[in-house]
Amino acid sequence: MGVSERRKFKATSNRFSQTILSSRTVVINGIRLGWVVVLVWGELGIYFWSLSSCKWPETAEWRRAKPTHVLLLSDPQVRHPSVVSSESSWFKSLGQFLYEANLKRSWHVTRRLNPHAVFFLGDMLSSGKYVRSEAEYKAYWRKFQSIFPPDSSFPQYFLPGNNDVGMGLAHSSPKNVRLYYSSIVGPFNRQIVIRDHTFIALDAPSLVDEDYQRSGSGTGYERWSPIAGGAVEFVKSVLPATAEKSSQSALFPGSRPTILLSHIPLARPDTAGCGPLREKGAIRRGVGHGYQNTLGKQTTTFLLKTLRPSAVFSGDNRDYCEYHHPLDVPDRDAEEDTLSIREITVKSFSMSNHIRRPGFQLISLVDPTPKGKSFMDAPCLLPDPHGIYTSLYMPLAFLTLIFLFIFNTYRSRRLRSGPPAHIALSPPNIGLSPLHPGADVWSPYTPNLPVSPRSALPTTLRTPNAAAGPTMRAASRPDTPLASPLLGPSVIFQHHPQEEEEEDALYPTQYAQRSGSGNGNVSDGEEWPARGDDPAPSYFLPAPAGGSLKQAVPRGWAWSWTFVFRGRRRRMTVSVPSWNSVRELATQLGGGGDGDMVLRRRGVAWSTARDGLGILWPTLSVWILCAWWMF
Secondary structure (H helix, E strand, O other): OOOHHHHHHHHHHHHHHHHHEEEEEOOOHHHHHHHHHHHHHHHHHHHHHHOOOOOOOOOOHHHHOOEEEEEEEOOEEEOOHHHOOOOOHHHHHHHHHHHHHHHHHHHHHHHHHOOOEEEOOOOOOOOOHHHHOOHHHHHHHHHHHHHHOOOOOOOOEEEEOOOOOOOOOOOHHHHHHHHHHHHHOOOEEEEEEOOOOOEEEOOHHHHHHHHHHHHOOOOOOOOOOOOOOOOOHHHOOOOOOOOOOOOOEEEOOOOOOOEEEEEOOOOOOOOOOOOOOOOOOOOOEEEEEOEOOOOHHHHHHHHHHHOOEEEEEOOOOOOEEEEEEEOOOOOOOOHHHHEEEEEOOOOOOOOOOOOOOOEEEEEEEOOOOOOOOOOOEEEEOOHHHHHHHHHHHHHHHHHHHHHHHHHHHHHHHHHHHHHOOOOOOOOOOOOOOOOOOOOOOOOOOOOOOOOOOOOOOHHHHOOHHHOOOOOEEEOOOOOOOOOOEOEEEEEEOOOOOOOOOOEEOOOHHHHOOOOOOOOOEOOOOOEEHHHHHHOOOOOEEEOOOHOOOOOOOOOOEEEEEEEEEEEEEEEEEEEEOHHHHHHHHHHOOOOOOOHHHHHHOOOOOHHHHHHHHHHHHHHHHHHHHHHHHHH
């Protein structure tokens, strides 16, 4: 390739790149495509990607044993249906919609891990303790099940939380709410055996209430008479079951491994940390109206010594926390008289202001053996729902507006500096002389020269002395009303060459009237042939089917509503829009039309807003489609 060819190629590529980059259609459609990709990633892709690194905790040896998988969720906090009402603002309704959409997306991707059992560690409902009737509680629970629907492939177990049933003797109606919970959700305390491991699901709110009564009487747990059906009675009743020698536990020989589940975390020192996976702060003692941060010290000691769990999993705190509880075991060797029980506070599954990323916990179980662990657990994190909007959508929207403003400013300068567009003063006329005022190149300085007209009429009609052709006339005959009135042409007069010699120049043949007698009809000196003497037959169109000339015009679907307003009958009709109207609307919304003309007349700011709306509507359509797919 020579130097001249390279220069030509470079100039051509530069012109092509400048044309593409300055093309409004290419730029707007490119931004639309980019926004659709970003939206699909932010609404669906990032959730699946966050779980790509979330695996069940197991070793290669465990995989051969096919471990059992248990999923732990804490604090879904489904909001009450009355939160969004007709009197709510659109901002509050939008926030509620985004909150529930995030829960559904999170649950949709989490259940793809295919667990064998699921435990909800309390606070399934955010305001269940304020419900005043059983019907209202049923409606509230149906909303929870619409987000977390029951699945026949795995069982679901629920622990009561302080927001589900209330907590504290000063609560206005805790007893009735607990009755609603027990009749709709299930029992408060449960003992479930999974893969030869005993899961103790504890009613922590009632345990706190009973602890206040016990401490008020000054009685220890050894001499305390448990409340019938309470948490203390349940803990003492499960002791014989955990002592069954169905397998050996590495921590406590002669018992089945026990895993304690509690909505409220166990007590610990205020100086205790929570490990590197916690986002901020630590768990401290605290009490308020309807809540308590941790169980009491005596209650914690009672649970650990009575149940001797291999691990404890709790919720309620919203953030992740790992702590080891020291426990004295006098019946073991002197060198091993102090053991530690690990407690994991599971992250909240719902979005919250206290944490940036929600999460959940995975547990893998294998058959217990005298030596070695029989279960493993690992946390999993979900995407940051607030960060998707504040760190992805909002900055990208701001950058898009800035880019559109700069792009329209650049186009405006090019339009002002470029040559003016050619505007035709008159429509093109074919067949006129170039010097004629109606021609395309006419100007005020063009001389007004006479130009002979050019007509499309044949010479025989413009020149009297030209040879006249046959005169055509449509014969009119009466017929039935249902028949067509359109008749075929018939030749009335024919030209005879021998008569040209006798033709008078002042009396052309085409204007002559022939008269005669016979069977023909004469009217005003003009002879009409008889019915049987037509030189050419007449033809009729067939009558339409049904005997009617009117045909129904096909119309699209339409819905009409008739009503009376101020003594007059009114009608409202909604019909399917035509394709042309839809296309025009799409052109307006898509920023189509004459963009340069809008930029010249309205300015850069108006064109930027118009282009922004043209990018917004397809992006919003994709977002609605994703939300509809999740719901």
